[in-house]
Amino acid sequence: MRVVVVTIAAGRHTHLAAQRAHLAALPSPPEHVVVAMGDPQVAGVVGAVPGVHVVEVPAAPGHLPLALARNTGVEQALGLGADLVVLLDVDCLPGRGLIDAYTRAAGRLEHALLCGPVTYLPAEAGSPAPGELQRWTSPHPARPAPRDGRLERGGDHRLFWSLSFACTPATWRRLGGFCTDYDGYGGEDTDLGMVASREAVELVWVGGAHAYHQHHPVSSPPVEHLDDILRNAATYHRRWGEWPMEGWLRAFAERGLVTYDGTAWRRTTPAGVPPGVPAAIPEEMAR
Numbered sequence: 001m002r003v004v005v006v007t008i009a010a011g012r013h014t015h016l017a018a019q020r021a022h023l024a025a026l027p028s029p030p031e032h033v034v035v036a037m038g039d040p041q042v043a044g045v046v047g048a049v050p051g052v053h054v055v056e057v058p059a060a061p062g063h064l065p066l067a068l069a070r071n072t073g074v075e076q077a078l079g080l081g082a083d084l085v086v087l088l089d090v091d092c093l094p095g096r097g098l099i100d101a102y103t104r105a106a107g108r109l110e111h112a113l114l115c116g117p118v119t120y121l122p123a124e125a126g127s128p129a130p131g132e133l134q135r136w137t138s139p140h141p142a143r144p145a146p147r148d149g150r151l152e153r154g155g156d157h158r159l160f161w162s163l164s165f166a167c168t169p170a171t172w173r174r175l176g177g178f179c180t181d182y183d184g185y186g187g188e189d190t191d192l193g194m195v196a197s198r199e200a201v202e203l204v205w206v207g208g209a210h211a212y213h214q215h216h217p218v219s220s221p222p223v224e225h226l227d228d229i230l231r232n233a234a235t236y237h238r239r240w241g242e243w244p245m246e247g248w249l250r251a252f253a254e255r256g257l258v259t260y261d262g263t264a265w266r267r268t269t270p271a272g273v274p275p276g277v278p279a280a281i282p283e284e285m286a287r
Contacts, residue, residue, distance in 0.1 A: 116209025
C-alpha cells in the first residue's frame with residue numbers, strides 16, 4: 001500500500017523540521033506532501049529531499065485557508081498514486097507505529113475515516129528523539145484510545161479531528177474533501193465529520209496510530225482566532241442547523257467578547273479590541 005502523508009504549514013518551522021526528522025526515521029519512510037500556506041520559507045525547511053513534495057497555496061497574512069490547503073495536499077497525494085493518505089498536523093510527530101497501524105486498518109476497512117490517538121506533549125518533553133516518543137504516550141482523554149492493534153468502530157462523528165487521520169482515495173472522494181466555505185481557523189474538521197456521518201462513512205479509532213503534539217503556548221479560549229471562529233461557526237450553523245465550538249463561544253461570552261441574541265453570536269466591542277474586528281455575524285449567515 002502506497003502511503004503519502006500530507007501536512008499543511010505556515011510558520012512553525014521548528015515543528016515542521018522535527019516532524020520531517022521523525023518521518024524520515026520511520027522503518028519505511030512515506031512520501032510527504034507539504035502545503036505551504038503563504039510561506040515561501042517552508043521549502044527551505046524541508047529541503048530538497050527525495051519523496052518530499054512542496055506545494056504552495058496563497059494566503060493573506062494572518063489568514064490561513066486551512067480547508068483549501070488540506071484539499072490541495074490530498075489531491076497532490078492522489079496524483080502521486082497514494083493508496084492511503086495520512087493527514088498530520090504540522091505540530092504532530094508520528095509514532096513509530098502510526099503508518100503501519102493506519103495501513104492495517106485501511107486494509108480491513110476501506111471505506112472508513114480513520115483517526116489515531118494524540119498525546120499532547122508537556123513543555124518538559126522538549127523535542128523528543130524518535131526513540132524517546134513512546135515513553136511520553138498519554139492520549140488526550142477527550143478522544144478514544146484503543147489498545148495497540150485494536151479498532152474502535154462506530155465512533156461519534158462530532159469527535160473527528162484533523163490532527164491525525166487517514167483515509168483511502170475512495171473514501172476521500174465520497175466525502176468530497178473539506179468544505180472551503182470555511183476560511184481560517186475552526187469548524188472545518190467538525191464539518192468533515194458531519195459529512196462522513198451523512199454519507200455513512202464510519203469513524204474508526206485506530207489503536208497504535210499514535211501521534212504526539214509538540215508543545216507550544218496556546219490561549220484558551222483562542223481569542224486570537226475569535227473572528228475566524230465567529231465566521232466559521234455561522235457557516236457551520238447554516239450548513240447543519242446547530243452551533244459548533246460551543247465551549248469556546250461560551251468562554252468568549254464569559255469574557256464579554258461575544259453575545260448571543262437567540263439568532264446569532266455577535267461580536268461586542270470592549271476596550272482593547274483589535275482594529276478591524278467585525279461587530280457582528282450577519283444574521284443571514286446564522287440562519
